[in-house]
Amino acid sequence: MIKRTAIFLLLILFAPNAWALTIDRVTSESGIEAWLIRDTTLPIISMSFQFLSVGDRADPEGKEGATGIMAGLLTQGTKSHSQQEFQQLLTDNAISIGFSTDNDAISGSLRTLTENKKLAFALLKDALTEPRFADGDIERFRAQVLAAIKREDDEPESLANKTWWKTAFNGKAYGRYADAQSVKAITRDDIIARHAAAFDSGRLIIGVAGDISAEELSKTLDDIFGALPHKAERPDIAATAIPMAPARKTIVIDRDIPQTYAMFGQMGVLRNDPDFYPLYVLNHIVGGGNFSSLLVEEVREKRGLAYSVYSSLDPYAETALIQGSVATKRESFAESKAQIVDVWAHAADNITAERVDAAKKFLLGSFPLRFSSTAQIANILVAIQRDKLGIDFLQKRNALIQSVTKDDIIKAAHKYMDPDKLLFVIVGKYSEEPKGDNDK
Amino acid sequence: MRALRLALLFLFVFAAPAFAQYTPIHDFKLANGLQVVVIENHRMPIISHMVWYRVGAIDEVNGKTGLAHFMEHLMFKGTKTVPAGEFSKRIAEVGGTENAFTSYDFTAYFQQLSRENLETAMRLEADRMQNLSLKSDDIEKERLVILEERRSRVDNDPGAQLMEEVSPVLYGASPYGRPLIGYADKIAKLSQDDIMDFYKAHYAPNNAILILSGDISLDDAQRLAEKYYGALPAFDIPARKPQTLSPAAPSRTVTKQSKLVSQKSYYRMHKMPSYGLLPEGDLLPYALQIWSEYLGGGGASLLYQEFAVRRKIATSFGVSYDPGRVGETSFSFYATLADTVGEKEFVRRFNASIDAALSKPIPPERLSKIKRQLAQEYIYAQDSNFHQAYVYGQSLAQGRSVTDIQSWPARIAAVTDKDLEKAATLIKRTRPVAAWLKPAPGGRNN
Numbered sequence: 085m086i087k088r089t090a091i092f093l094l095l096i097l098f099a100p101n102a103w104a105l106t107i108d109r110v111t112s113e114s115g116i117e118a119w120l121i122r123d124t125t126l127p128i129i130s131m132s133f134q135f136l137s138v139g140d141r142a143d144p145e146g147k148e149g150a151t152g153i154m155a156g157l158l159t160q161g162t163k164s165h166s167q168q169e170f171q172q173l174l175t176d177n178a179i180s181i182g183f184s185t186d187n188d189a190i191s192g193s194l195r196t197l198t199e200n201k202k203l204a205f206a207l208l209k210d211a212l213t214e215p216r217f218a219d220g221d222i223e224r225f226r227a228q229v230l231a232a233i234k235r236e237d238d239e240p241e242s243l244a245n246k247t248w249w250k251t252a253f254n255g256k257a258y259g260r261y262a263d264a265q266s267v268k269a270i271t272r273d274d275i276i277a278r279h280a281a282a283f284d285s286g287r288l289i290i291g292v293a294g295d296i297s298a299e300e301l302s303k304t305l306d307d308i309f310g311a312l313p314h315k316a317e318r319p320d321i322a323a324t325a326i327p328m329a330p331a332r333k334t335i336v337i338d339r340d341i342p343q344t345y346a347m348f349g350q351m352g353v354l355r356n357d358p359d360f361y362p363l364y365v366l367n368h369i370v371g372g373g374n375f376s377s378l379l380v381e382e383v384r385e386k387r388g389l390a391y392s393v394y395s396s397l398d399p400y401a402e403t404a405l406i407q408g409s410v411a412t413k414r415e416s417f418a419e420s421k422a423q424i425v426d427v428w429a430h431a432a433d434n435i436t437a438e439r440v441d442a443a444k445k446f447l448l449g450s451f452p453l454r455f456s457s458t459a460q461i462a463n464i465l466v467a468i469q470r471d472k473l474g475i476d477f478l479q480k481r482n483a484l485i486q487s488v489t490k491d492d493i494i495k496a497a498h499k500y501m502d503p504d505k506l507l508f509v510i511v512g513k514y515s516e517e518p519k520g521d522n523d524k
Numbered sequence: 525m526r527a528l529r530l531a532l533l534f535l536f537v538f539a540a541p542a543f544a545q546y547t548p549i550h551d552f553k554l555a556n557g558l559q560v561v562v563i564e565n566h567r568m569p570i571i572s573h574m575v576w577y578r579v580g581a582i583d584e585v586n587g588k589t590g591l592a593h594f595m596e597h598l599m600f601k602g603t604k605t606v607p608a609g610e611f612s613k614r615i616a617e618v619g620g621t622e623n624a625f626t627s628y629d630f631t632a633y634f635q636q637l638s639r640e641n642l643e644t645a646m647r648l649e650a651d652r653m654q655n656l657s658l659k660s661d662d663i664e665k666e667r668l669v670i671l672e673e674r675r676s677r678v679d680n681d682p683g684a685q686l687m688e689e690v691s692p693v694l695y696g697a698s699p700y701g702r703p704l705i706g707y708a709d710k711i712a713k714l715s716q717d718d719i720m721d722f723y724k725a726h727y728a729p730n731n732a733i734l735i736l737s738g739d740i741s742l743d744d745a746q747r748l749a750e751k752y753y754g755a756l757p758a759f760d761i762p763a764r765k766p767q768t769l770s771p772a773a774p775s776r777t778v779t780k781q782s783k784l785v786s787q788k789s790y791y792r793m794h795k796m797p798s799y800g801l802l803p804e805g806d807l808l809p810y811a812l813q814i815w816s817e818y819l820g821g822g823g824a825s826l827l828y829q830e831f832a833v834r835r836k837i838a839t840s841f842g843v844s845y846d847p848g849r850v851g852e853t854s855f856s857f858y859a860t861l862a863d864t865v866g867e868k869e870f871v872r873r874f875n876a877s878i879d880a881a882l883s884k885p886i887p888p889e890r891l892s893k894i895k896r897q898l899a900q901e902y903i904y905a906q907d908s909n910f911h912q913a914y915v916y917g918q919s920l921a922q923g924r925s926v927t928d929i930q931s932w933p934a935r936i937a938a939v940t941d942k943d944l945e946k947a948a949t950l951i952k953r954t955r956p957v958a959a960w961l962k963p964a965p966g967g968r969n970n
Contacts, residue, residue, distance in 0.1 A: 099648060105626070113759055123567055124566045125546065125565060125566070126546045126547075126903065127903065127905055128903065128904065130906055152762050153647075167823070167833065168823075168824050168833070169824075170821035171822060171824035172824035174824075175822050175823075175824050175897055176893045176894075176896070176897050176902070177900070178897050178900035178901050179905075184569065194903070197900055197903060197904075200900075211756065221785070224832060224833060224836065227836075227839050227862060227863075228839050228840065229841070231787055231839040231860060234786040234787055235786075235787065237786070238784055238785055238786055238968075250589075291595070291597055292826065298740060306907070315549075332963075339784075339968075341680050341784065342670065342675050342679040342680060343675035343679060343680045344675060347681070348708070352628040369664060373614060373616060374612060374621065374623075375600070375608070375609065375612035375613075375615055375616070376612060376616055383670055384572070385609065385665070386665070387665070387668075388664075388666070388667070388668025388672070389668070389673040390669070390672050391669050391670070391673035391676055392676065411672065411675070411676050411680075412672060413671070413672065413675055432870075442613070442617055445617045445618070446616045446617065446619055446644070448619060448961075449618055449619015449620070449637070449641065450619040450620065450621060451636060452570050452619075452638055452639075453570055453619070453621060453636050453638075455567075455568050455570075456567075456568065456570065456636075456908045456909055456910060457907045457908035457911075458907055459907075460908075478711075493757070511662055
């Protein structure tokens with residue numbers, strides 16, 4: 085029995101033209117739901133899914149990395165196939181199946197040609213429900229993870245990023261990281277426990293795009309996910325964000341490299357916050373635009389201080405940030421930092437009607453570009469479900485941005501953008517300018 | 525008997541529903557020599573608009589390294605009618621994303637936008653093809669930006685520094701041995717005259733390829749290409765210096781030690797011919813691609829299994845071979861060592877296993893599976909407007925034809941055991957350059 089509870093034909097009107105995307109809400113016989121955009125341009129099917137609230141933050145104390153390792157091992161051997169066999173089946177049939185984790189969720193993806201879909205779906209089911217977790221594969225994977233951790237600490241960008249999060253959250257919640265000690269402490273039992281805790285279809289959201297019908301998808305959902313327990317509840321959308329710790333303003337990791345790299349950031353707003361859209365447009369003006377943001381203008385275009393400087397608005401499940409980065413030669417880094425702080429301090433003053441208009445034009449006009457490949461479309465369908473934006477979101481989205489006023493944005497700038505709240509993590513050589521009072 | 529087996533193999537390969545082109549491709553040329561490729565994909569009303577110039581780092585002369593890349597940056601800095609920075613502003617205003625990139629063989633500029641705004645991009649791109657007008661102030665600022673870019677890509681990255689040291693050893697005096705972004709002291713000296721001379725010498729419609737990929741018909745593409753690019757005059761382009769395979773590399777190991785690195789990585793690189801150095805349709809570069817896939821194409825590949833899974837001497841391993849170049853290229857093996865293996869032991873085992881693998885034929889069943897896999901991957905390349913535009917633009921800029929590109933799966937399928945043996949022998953007979961990236965003694969103190 086197929087339960088198709090709703091079919092929405094979405095007509096989004098852009099200036100004179102309209103484009104239509106049909107999202108099918110497909111429900112399987114056992115109640116597993118997926119959102120589908122069918123497209124037969126190519127014989128390709130892409131599936132994207134997330135198991136919510138069982139990401140890295142769910143790792144037990146002292147075992148940071150366990151969920152990530154468990155997820156990575158799902159494609160490294162199952163009850164029916166050894167690591168080599170499983171990988172060979174994927175490669176030989178041009179099937180991609182992958183899993184990854186972040187703080188909030190375990191994500192998975194599948195891409196297959198139509199002609200190989202039966203095998204692809206069977207392998208995905210296999211990986212999810214019957215991973216082998218062989219000792220040899222665990223040890224090999226552990227060694228790769230330990231190598232990756234070493235590399236992270238070698239590279240200024242990843243070191244700055246890791247240090248920023250650890251500092252901002254005092255090593256808890258979003259500030260926990262796997263290290264050599266925690267990774268070495270993870271046992272096979274830990275991995276099995278993470279697997280048992282994670283894969284419940286009660287916390288599963290799925291997006292599918294490409295060459296498959298709703299009827300067929302309905303059956304496929306049960307084939308792949310039907311055997312999973314369905315005991316968990318879908319987690320609620322968070323009402324408040326976990327705050328950053330009162331920050332030490334500037335942390336410097338001294339390193340003898342020619343170019344100094346910094347990550348900076350402060351609190352933002354959750355996805356469903358009423359201030360989200362004003363802040364979204366504000367961030368585009370401040371540092372999100374490609375070549376026309378305040379940060380790029382002041383740091384790169386006017387002064388040639390950096391090749392890359394930007395900011396981005398990043399809501400997560402239970403916290404939200406505005407983060408950015410910059411890289412400048414060591415002799416001039418203090419000047420870059422001063423410019424960034426200045427942009428932050430005077431953001432409200434620089435919100436002109438012209439900038440608001442240009443930002444909106446870009447954000448509205450570039451929306452269709454996100455729907456280029458089947459994989460991108462599947463990911464968007466997951467994001468809409470994750471943030472509970474509604475099946476009519478694609479229809480509403482542009483109006484939500486269009487309705488943001490210049491005053492809304494100025495208010496948001498005054499309310500949120502505070503250079504005194506910025507946490508800077510700097511990797512490289514850094515000395516404060518003698519007369520700078522921005523860095524205290 | 526062998527002929528019969530070959531015939532059966534051929535039948536098997538053609539029975540598979542592979543080499544299909546789901547997104548129709550058209551190509552034509554304007555009177556001024558501009559090559560145009562149209563790729564139709566009507567999934568969404570969006571389009572990728574790309575202009576590829578057949579000019580890159582290999583065309584730099586008199587030690588002016590970094591000139592092609594600097595040129596690319598300066599293409600955003602104003603024309604006679606469009607002030608510096610306006611190009612990007614106008615594209616953003618119509619909801620377009622954009623960027624550009626430089627390589628050894630080509631420089632490319634692209635925008636992605638809704639179909640209804642395509643003409644904005646075409647107008648602007650055609651304008652800067654021949655109307656660039658630069659201010660010295662803008663040039664100086666962009667010079668600073670490029671030096672920061674070099675710092676990010678090279679000065680802060682020991683692996684990139686190693687490659688900058690290895691390339692001239694591997695490629696000798698060939699332009700592929702020089703850094704793409706240029707040496708800092710050379711970047712510092714490039715003058716406005718250098719830049720404008722380079723621009724006038726290379727930026728012409730008869731030295732360019734226009735790609736329109738997405739929601740567009742052939743009729744519209746012809747009309748719009750003519751409307752915006754048709755009036756640009758062609759002019760004589762200096763002939764590209766013919767590329768040849770440079771003399772054999774010396775038997776050397778280049779070592780870089782760095783405090784910023786905490787693991788050992790090893791590279792074995794063989795100078796190899798590319799499509800550009802061989803007659804069209806020669807199967808050698810296709811055989812090399814199959815070897816690359818077989819030896820190191822992923823977690824199930826022969827040598828990954830041996831080094832990372834069975835012997836546990838590496839935590840990562842791969843093979844790379846880029847056949848697309850106009851001139852010479854390399855067939856390279858690389859690995860990050862496991863903590864537990866010594867350097868001498870690693871190199872001994874690494875080389876022995878590679879040579880042994882190259883000395884045996886690829887098992888027939890494995891070979892036919894690889895061929896099928898590669899043919900299937902050809903379909904994925906068509907999923908995204910941008911990706912297909914990129915593939916066609918790059919290949920054409922490097923001297924391929926549309927037929928060449930579409931013949932790829934068939935040529936892969938046509939590779940025989942003899943072709944594979946010839947390719948393997950070439951690798952074994954080509955003296956490699958080896959390289960180490962190692963932690964410095966004393967290490968990092970943070």
